[in-house]
Amino acid sequence: MNRLDTSSPDFDAAFARLLADRDSDTARVDAPVTEILAAIRRDGDAALCEFTRRFDRMAITPDRLRITDAEIDAACAEVSLSLHAALDVAATRIESFHRAQLPDDLRYVDAQGVTLGMRWTPLDAVGLYVPGGTAAYPSSVLMNAVPARVAGVRRLAMCVPTPDGVLNPLVLAAARRAGVSEIYRVGGAQAVGAMAYGTKTIAPVDRVVGPGNAYVAEAKRQVFGRVGIDSIAGPSEIVIVAADANDPRALALDLLAQAEHDPMAQAVLITPDAALAQAVQDAVEAELKTLPRAQIARASWDAHGAIITVRTLDEAVELVNRIAPEHLELVMDNPQPVFDKVRHAGAIFLGRYCPEAIGDYVGGPNHVLPTSSTARFASGLSVFDFLKRTTFIDANADSLRTIGPAAVALARAEGLDAHAMSVSIRLEDLTRGSGKA
């Protein structure tokens, strides 16, 4: 874990190293992901089965890639009523938040009499990546699928790794709850490649969305252009800005809640209170003695974790904006003034009673969020990732007379005569009064 202090003379260099260390991790997976994607393009299902054998330790043939309806039925029957009820609480809250995002079409007539507009239409086919390498993520099934359904996407194809061939019943129950039935037991870069390029078994989709480890995130980056993607939602991150009286153990658990996702996850505490900084550091060490996923959390905390002491909360905000974290907790008496100044974060959790884990499961907003500082320009998954806009223009004869000459002038200036003439021929027809255009 890195201890940093903004009043120390070497702070800038240490902070720059902290920002850079995630980039070097990502660079490490570039080449293997390129090879995996090339093999999927070349060999389709055969490569998918081979990578699944190698990385998920399971022998599989193409006819077994798709999880059957009978397997989904059996999984749903295995899940307890209380867990079905918890899924329902989560799904209902996620659905109502995403339904509120649905945009209206735009249509108006401007001063020149031109009708202008923009129409939203759902994508035809979307690939949902649900992570499953070291933990199962039923919550990510809901976060992916519910907004897609709300947007009206027709085909939802879901990929989830099943390491050692073990299906997680709650993942399948969440898929059933969200209305997803096309599910493949494959993960990693190979699953992203299969959804993007298509194989004999998995028809290609138009956009691949969802979170995953560094391999998944890099694969999405590399297939972008062939298909759309939502954002780079890689290994989890949290920055906690804490001030005033706080329970160090609660803050330690908030940090570890992200660290336990992945050895490449990053958890950072920023505080003006040096005593609190030390107390949280001690509490993290204490929790790591008993946490079931301590091995993963320890690797993340030691390599990427940080505690930064600052002189003021304004300094904390400046660091937050430079990190642009996936998650930001503002744990203090009155978080509003800090909240107002934050420009870059995927999702923000305000006050003492809203730990980030609430957002992971039942808050309502999406937990698939941009990582690796991409919150500078990207946003969390939403209904907008499953919709696209088409603009339209409807000009009548009078409006063409008004705005057409400017188009002719600009087309001539660009040296594009066919453009100019396609407008001027209509203007000439109107002048002659033929009205045929």
Ligand SMILES: NC(=O)c1ccc[n+]([C@@H]2O[C@H](COP(=O)([O-])OP(=O)(O)OC[C@H]3O[C@@H](n4cnc5c(N)ncnc54)[C@H](O)[C@@H]3O)[C@@H](O)[C@H]2O)c1
């Ligand atoms: N940013 C977000 O919104 C968000 C949300 C939920 C989870 N997450 C992240 O999702 C990730 C889940 O990770 P996970 O590993 O448990 O599951 P995962 O499904 O993302 O990855 C498992 C797959 O990784 C591939 N893989 C593993 N080692 C490999 C190697 N050496 N070479 C090639 N491929 C390899 C395998 O194909 C395996 O199936 C975590 O990083 C977690 O932080 C992010």
Ligand SMILES: N[C@H](CO)Cc1c[nH]c[nH+]1
């Ligand atoms: N914190 C993760 C996003 O980075 C989402 C998640 C799912 N389950 C638990 N957590």
Ligand SMILES: [Zn+2]
């Ligand atoms: Zn989490």
